[in-house]
Amino acid sequence: MSKISTLIGLLLAAAAGITPASAQSADIAYVESLTGTASASVQGATVPLDVLDVISERTRVELGARSELRICLHGPRKLVSLKGPLQATVNADGVTADNGKALALSAQACAAPVISTFQGGIVSRSVTPTSPTQVSLQPTIKIVGGAKPVRRIVLWDAAQEKSLATFEHSVARPKLEDGHTYVLVVERNDSSELKMPIQASAGTKSGPLIFITR
DSSP states (O other): OOGGGOOOOOOOOOBTTBSHHHHHHTEEEEEEEEESOEEEEETTEEEEOOTTOEEETTEEEEEOTTOEEEEEETTTTEEEEEESSEEEEEETTEEEETTSOBOOOOSSBOOOOOOEEEETTEEOSSSOTTSOEEEOSSOOEEEEOOSSOEEEEEEEETTSOSEEEEOBTTEEOOOOOTTOEEEEEEEETTSOEEEEEEEEOTTOOOOOEEEEEO
16 A cells, blocks of 8 residues: 555545545545646655545645646546646645746546545544445445554455455556445455445546545
């Protein structure tokens, strides 16, 4: 699992402006896509950025040469494209380069992520413990780990007999069947497991799903 994940997601990142606490309160944007390298800095702490990392107010981002970063701003629900080399600051209503120039918002709309914390398989936001979380048929899911190291993340069918997806760098984009229920399992190094039931629905059109483990 990526060290930066020390942050939705499903549903609703770990230093300064990219922390679980920020994810639940001051998050204003998330990384929609990244080509090349980029980092984020807040209050002197710098960490590499990855897909679906959450960004808080006044986060400073830096892109390497020939890198491209696309972020979704939650407020205007618009994408902003940044091309390196570049240094810029992200605010709730836009992104400003170090030269003072505001970067143009894309005409392309984006959806804010659904972010939730789960402990021992219990979701503490948006859904009740006994109800599966409704997801789209092709969701983008990210798991953000807490203090305990994670060994493996797997999405299983309802009976936990068939593996539907394994997570690369804590992110997966499975293709699901309408009406089917699945079980998202986070296996920790201490042999404990966190389980989250999810149900695919053709009528659900959500943004990225970010789970924060505790």
